[in-house]
Amino acid sequence: MGILKKFSIIGILCLLFVSGCQKNPKNEVLEPISATEFVFNTVSMISVYENKGERDTEEIINEAFDLCVYYDHLLSRMKEGSDIWNINHSDGEAVTVSEETKHLIDKSINYGNLSEGAFDISLGVLSSMWDFTAENPSVPSGEKIKEALSHTGYEKIVISEDGIYLKDSAAQIDLGAIAKGYAADKVKEFLISEGITSGIINLGGNIVVFGGKPEGKGEKLPFDIAISEPAKREDAGVIGYFSLEEGSVVTSGNYERYFEEDGKLYHHILNPETGYPAESGVDSVTIYSESSADGDALSTICFILGTEKGLELIESIDNTEAVFIDSEGEIFYSSGIEKEIPYTKLK
Ligand code: AMP
Ligand code: MG
Numbered sequence: 001m002g003i004l005k006k007f008s009i010i011g012i013l014c015l016l017f018v019s020g021c022q023k024n025p026k027n028e029v030l031e032p033i034s035a036t037e038f039v040f041n042t043v044s045m046i047s048v049y050e051n052k053g054e055r056d057t058e059e060i061i062n063e064a065f066d067l068c069v070y071y072d073h074l075l076s077r078m079k080e081g082s083d084i085w086n087i088n089h090s091d092g093e094a095v096t097v098s099e100e101t102k103h104l105i106d107k108s109i110n111y112g113n114l115s116e117g118a119f120d121i122s123l124g125v126l127s128s129m130w131d132f133t134a135e136n137p138s139v140p141s142g143e144k145i146k147e148a149l150s151h152t153g154y155e156k157i158v159i160s161e162d163g164i165y166l167k168d169s170a171a172q173i174d175l176g177a178i179a180k181g182y183a184a185d186k187v188k189e190f191l192i193s194e195g196i197t198s199g200i201i202n203l204g205g206n207i208v209v210f211g212g213k214p215e216g217k218g219e220k221l222p223f224d225i226a227i228s229e230p231a232k233r234e235d236a237g238v239i240g241y242f243s244l245e246e247g248s249v250v251t252s253g254n255y256e257r258y259f260e261e262d263g264k265l266y267h268h269i270l271n272p273e274t275g276y277p278a279e280s281g282v283d284s285v286t287i288y289s290e291s292s293a294d295g296d297a298l299s300t301i302c303f304i305l306g307t308e309k310g311l312e313l314i315e316s317i318d319n320t321e322a323v324f325i326d327s328e329g330e331i332f333y334s335s336g337i338e339k340e341i342p343y344t345k346l347k
Contacts, residue, residue: 030049030050030214030215030216032047032048032049032200033047033048033057034046034061035058035061035065037065039065039068039069039203040068040076040180040183040203042180042203043204044202044203044204045202046061046065046187046191046200046202047199047200047202048060048061048196048198049199049211049213049214050199051195051196051197052195054195060191063190063194064187064191067183067186067187068187071179071182071186072179072183074098074101075101075179076179077124077127077173077175077176083097083101084173084175087166087173088124088172088173091169092165092166092167092169093165094162094163095163095164095165096162097163104178104179104182104293105121105159105164105173105175106159107293108154108175108177108178108297109154109157111297111301114313115301115304117154117272117273118278118301118304120152120153121154121173122152122154122166122172123174123272124172125148125151125171126145126148126149126270126275127176130266130268130270132258132266132267132268133257138261145274145276148275149275151172152171152272152275153168153272157173177300178293180296181206181248181250181291181292181294181295181296182293183206184201184207184208184293185248185291185292185293187201187208188201188208188292191210196211198210198214205250205251205256206248206250206295206296207249207250207292208247208248208292209225209244209247209248209249211245211246212245213245220245221245222345223244223245225242225244226238226241227239227240227242227341227344228251228284230253230284231255236255239341239342240344241341241342241343242286242288243343243344243345244288244345244346247290248288248289248290248295249288249295250296250298250299251285251286251299252269252303253267253284253285253303254267254277254283254284254303255267255283255284269300278303278304281307281327282302282306282324282325282326283326283327284325285310285322285323285324286322286323287302287314287320287322288320288321288322288346289317289321290319295320298317298320301313302322302324310324311324311334315334319336320334320336321337322334323337323344
């Protein structure tokens with residue numbers, strides 16, 4: 001075969017790669033087509049490694065972000081006109097909501113029961129009071145917290161044939177601990193329906209990967225999902241990775257949203273019993289699960305329950321694993337984890 005012919009074959013191969021993805025000559029791993037947007041009040045990223053469908057990858061990614069915006073407008077307690085906003089502002093009247101909202105509220109109530117009340121989506125009044133996203137948040141007075149606690153308790157949420165309502169009209173639903181995970185699952189479903197066979201969805205730390213990372217020669221590698229060092233500062237480093245071809249990895253940590261007052265740090269995951277940030281001795285929990293909605297709820301729950309009770313709960317749930325990092329920096333793993341940090345792997 002002449003040199004010219006060899007070149008033309010290589011040329012065609014290169015073209016094929018470039019049309020879908022870029023080739024990294026060093027390790028032959030294909031570079032993804034990625035986009036980053038600010039949704040769910042956080043930075044979110046979608047990366048596509050392989051598109052076997054008919055449509056343009058960029059176009060599909062744009063539509064995937066539209067889907068995120070759709071879920072944000074459906075499930076946010078802050079967005080006027082969302083299903084949750086409508087329930088919270090109906091003065092106790094039943095509100096007709098989408099099947100998806102109903103499903104997610106029902107799922108959250110089940111997680112409330114499973115966690116014996118640690119997971120409580122009726123903490124909306126407390127969430128507004130603490131307002132961790134405000135420019136200058138401050139610790140609410142003990143009186144205010146006591147008053148807010150009298151309007152919490154997920155048993156006040158009623159799912160009826162006429163719709164959903166709050167028995168206590170001053171109570172408020174907040175799906176902040178589960179909505180991003182749910183949306184990440186839905187984005188994955190959408191991408192797959194469009195012919196995407198490999199990708200990463202990262203909605204503010206709720207990460208879903210699927211299809212493995214395609215390697216140049218047709219082989220698949222695991223994705224390495226970073227686990228942050230739970231330092232209470234913005235420039236926290238990476239302590240290790242979760243290596244995974246398929247599934248969801250979600251972390252709840254005390255470094256994600258917090259503020260400092262009089263030398264004490266206050267983070268955004270609240271103990272429904274006290275109305276104050278949960279103090280279970282855990283700095284971060286990372287959950288592996290198939291569904292990201294479940295992983296999202298469970299990471300919040302395990303953060304509140306602490307290492308011992310949290311691990312007990314995780315061991316009772318199939319196909320779900322956890323990595324806890326406590327305030328002493330000690331790391332605890334559930335039994336389905338084979339390789340430990342820095343390259344955590346499932347058995
Ligand atoms: P995450 O970052 O997923 O652990 O969720 C934290 C968010 O969930 C907070 O910003 C609140 O909106 C909400 N939240 C806080 N404490 C609780 C709780 N005990 N149960 C359910 N949701 C909570
Ligand atoms: Mg959560």
